[in-house]
Amino acid sequence: MKKERLFIHWLLAIIIASVLLVFLKPQETINNIIQAIAIITLVFVTWVYAKRTGDLVEQEKKTLEENKKKKDADYWEKRINEFYQPFIVKLNNIKEELYNEQRDTKKMNELRNDAQCFFWKKKYMISQETVKKIEKLQLTIFQAELDRRKKSFKKYYEAEKEVRTTINNEWNEIEDKIRKFYGY
DSSP states (O other): OOOHHHHHHHHHHHHHHHHHHHHHSSSHHHHHHHHHHHHHHHHHHHHHHHHHHHHHHHHHHHHHHHHHHHHHHHHHHHHHIIIIIHHHHHHHHHHHTTTTOOOOOOHHHHHHHHHHHHHHHHGGGOHHHHHHHHHHHHHHHHHHHHHHHHHHHHHHHHHHHHHHHHHHHHHHHHHHHHHHTTOO
């Protein structure tokens, strides 16, 4: 709004100056003055359009940045909903069956294979460090399943605890990022 007023004032000043010059100066000088005023006006109009174009570009950059942040937040939510939460449920089911005295071998194999297939499909959603820890855990699950000695269970327990801690830490970091994005 201020720019439009400035532009209108500028045009009025040029018109008034032109009218006064027509009445006060000889014709040859008037032509030079009018030409100078026209050039100055053209420069001013060009500057106004350049400024507005720059403002539009800045606004578009901000919109693109906001869209990128929104996409990131959506992906973080997807990671929680499609990997972390279901994987913790799968870990709980495996742990429950492993510690069951009347362990069903067929059910245990299904749980382990289900977790393995899920992990392979979704491991792109987690860090390389977490991938390595889960792969280590999978080996200890298999060993603990075959050998019920305390040593195998201790390795499983340690690996499982490490994976849970890592997943919980990543999950919390993601939730913090989402809260910051949405301003909570």
